[in-house]
Amino acid sequence: MSTANIIKLADLPKAQPFVLSDVERHEIEHELTHYPDSRAASIGALKIVQQHRGWVPDEAIPLIAEMIGMSAAELDGVATFYSLIYRRPVGRHVIKVCDSISCFLTGYDAVRQGLEQKLGIQYGQTTADGRFTLLPICCLGACDRGATLMIDDDLHGNVTPQGLDRILEAYK
Amino acid sequence: MTSAETKPLTKNIDPARGPLDLKGYEAAGGYAAVRKSIKQLTPAGVATAVKDANLRGRGGAGFPTGVKWSLVPMGADAPKQKYLVCNADEMEPGTFKDRLLMEQDPHQLIEAMIVAGFAIQASAGYIFLRGEYVVAAERLNAAVAQARAAGYLGRDILGSGWDYDVYVHTGAGRYICGEETALINSLEGRRANPRAKPPFPQISGAWGKPTVVNNVETLCNVPHIVNFGAEWFKGLSQGKSKDGGTKLYGVSGRAKRPGLWELPIGTSAREILEVHAGGMQDGLKLKAWLPGGASTDFLIEEHLDLAMDYDTIGRAGSRMGTGLLTVVDDRQSMVSVVRNLEEFFARESCGWCTPCRDGLPWSVKILRSLERGEGRSEDIEQLQRLTRQLGPGKAFCAHAPGAMEPLQSALKFFRSEFEAGLAKPPAAAQQAAA
Numbered sequence: 248m249s250t251a252n253i254i255k256l257a258d259l260p261k262a263q264p265f266v267l268s269d270v271e272r273h274e275i276e277h278e279l280t281h282y283p284d285s286r287a288a289s290i291g292a293l294k295i296v297q298q299h300r301g302w303v304p305d306e307a308i309p310l311i312a313e314m315i316g317m318s319a320a321e322l323d324g325v326a327t328f329y330s331l332i333y334r335r336p337v338g339r340h341v342i343k344v345c346d347s348i349s350c351f352l353t354g355y356d357a358v359r360q361g362l363e364q365k366l367g368i369q370y371g372q373t374t375a376d377g378r379f380t381l382l383p384i385c386c387l388g389a390c391d392r393g394a395t396l397m398i399d400d401d402l403h404g405n406v407t408p409q410g411l412d413r414i415l416e417a418y419k
Numbered sequence: 420m421t422s423a424e425t426k427p428l429t430k431n432i433d434p435a436r437g438p439l440d441l442k443g444y445e446a447a448g449g450y451a452a453v454r455k456s457i458k459q460l461t462p463a464g465v466a467t468a469v470k471d472a473n474l475r476g477r478g479g480a481g482f483p484t485g486v487k488w489s490l491v492p493m494g495a496d497a498p499k500q501k502y503l504v505c506n507a508d509e510m511e512p513g514t515f516k517d518r519l520l521m522e523q524d525p526h527q528l529i530e531a532m533i534v535a536g537f538a539i540q541a542s543a544g545y546i547f548l549r550g551e552y553v554v555a556a557e558r559l560n561a562a563v564a565q566a567r568a569a570g571y572l573g574r575d576i577l578g579s580g581w582d583y584d585v586y587v588h589t590g591a592g593r594y595i596c597g598e599e600t601a602l603i604n605s606l607e608g609r610r611a612n613p614r615a616k617p618p619f620p621q622i623s624g625a626w627g628k629p630t631v632v633n634n635v636e637t638l639c640n641v642p643h644i645v646n647f648g649a650e651w652f653k654g655l656s657q658g659k660s661k662d663g664g665t666k667l668y669g670v671s672g673r674a675k676r677p678g679l680w681e682l683p684i685g686t687s688a689r690e691i692l693e694v695h696a697g698g699m700q701d702g703l704k705l706k707a708w709l710p711g712g713a714s715t716d717f718l719i720e721e722h723l724d725l726a727m728d729y730d731t732i733g734r735a736g737s738r739m740g741t742g743l744l745t746v747v748d749d750r751q752s753m754v755s756v757v758r759n760l761e762e763f764f765a766r767e768s769c770g771w772c773t774p775c776r777d778g779l780p781w782s783v784k785i786l787r788s789l790e791r792g793e794g795r796s797e798d799i800e801q802l803q804r805l806t807r808q809l810g811p812g813k814a815f816c817a818h819a820p821g822a823m824e825p826l827q828s829a830l831k832f833f834r835s836e837f838e839a840g841l842a843k844p845p846a847a848a849q850q851a852a853a
Contacts, residue, residue, distance in 0.1 A: 328593065353671075
């Protein structure tokens, strides 16, 4: 092997160092004021980063951990525990389908199947165009309107397979 | 009687109008309990009223609120930091009552947080709200800001020398956060694993300080008890129960008019289902019902005339739990219904202790094979064994024992449906294969 084939480190394009934005830092600092101990802000801080980026990349973990005085490993343990903290990229819209008992009794299976067919994805997957991610979620507390689902921050009740197109079209 | 006298919790609620702002809430008599507590009563006076009213926890366990509070250290030697935490992590399948209280009358909960915080002389209050309740979060935060601006929160509240503020803490999923000590761990920014008891949170809770955790609906009763007294509260049940107060009852499943109603505690399940929810949908019959969430034992048609209160439903072999009925219709397979419930509990186990982490998926595996008609002859006995091995005292917290309640009662009332899921005997199966 000739030395010409060896790529010198200095010739590689420089990776942009990952940084939290000023807005993210500001919001996390505000969150810290609510508690007697800074680590209590960990879940709030993860949610702030997720709100700005759609998910929480690995590179963000040490930076958030430093801000709130935890080790990166501890914060990673927290971040992986909670189901609403996404550790992989998600689509522009996240569909969370309630699969608990009241919705199960009022048509959950048909709604899930309808979504899987329309979107061509299953739980945990994202459509190829990056529009939707599909996830199950436990009881949404709107059981008198089953079947229910949430898209982003919007709750939808009395969902039927036939009504899915109308619901989905609002999310581009 | 006016609705204030019979339906104190929902008297201000009109979803078509939306929640009252501070001015509207005050005009409806709001924050009178804060004034009365601070100006006329003492912390002990508030606590005594709640104890005398025998208010019982509306989150599901029914523990007397006054007794819970009485374990908090008080007086000059007590720690300066004490916390009141509102459990607003409403995630019990089939339960949708706290959402209404928080979305439609947020000031009622803020007032309750102030009065209850005063009773235990808390230094701060936290509303632990599930992350999906975005509307409630917005409205509670607005109400907190208004209450702070009006001097009901902050330093030296109404000239009392008492400093206290309330924060809305939103969660990020996981049912286990509703368990009192797991909730405290989550509030502290940790994984939501339950803690060992003792020490009880009232002695060493959030950040090692005395902490009381109360459910939303429980707390919302407190200002009314302060305003109108323990005897008035006891009378709200109109003789239907030895417990006092009203209860938010609801129905979900295939009833004609699923919904939520504030009724005297001890109202019969039949009245709730047949009068308020209009009975089952046409063509469907009631097969079984959960009295108050996924972690309560199934009851059947013959139990419908029971009073929905803690003791009566307890004597029937179940628990009132959250008091919101989930009705199962006769087209449902009980094996599938229980499989759905156990899948929920298996997924939501925090994984801390082995019986729960391994036992719950095991029950799901067996139930799935029964659904396919591939159950092995010992499977039903194994399910029975799991109900004991995951029962009270066998796991670190109430999650696994709660999960076993619908399973054990379904096995009791509907055993033949489970037996129907067993594979045909080997001889017959071999013949079929040949």
